[in-house]
Amino acid sequence: MKNKVLKEVKKELNWKEKIIIKIFKKTFSKIYDKMRIVVVNKLLK
Secondary structure, eight states: HHHHHHHHHHTTTHHHHHHHHHHHHHHHHHHHHHHHHHHHHHHHH
């Protein structure tokens, strides 16, 4: 799922943003996981 989302996001970025994504891939992955948890918790309330 993460890879699919990352690929879709990369399609919309310019070359500078793609380089930033490559450098900070782990950070974006962690943020994605945390936000997913937050969204699920909000839905369950």
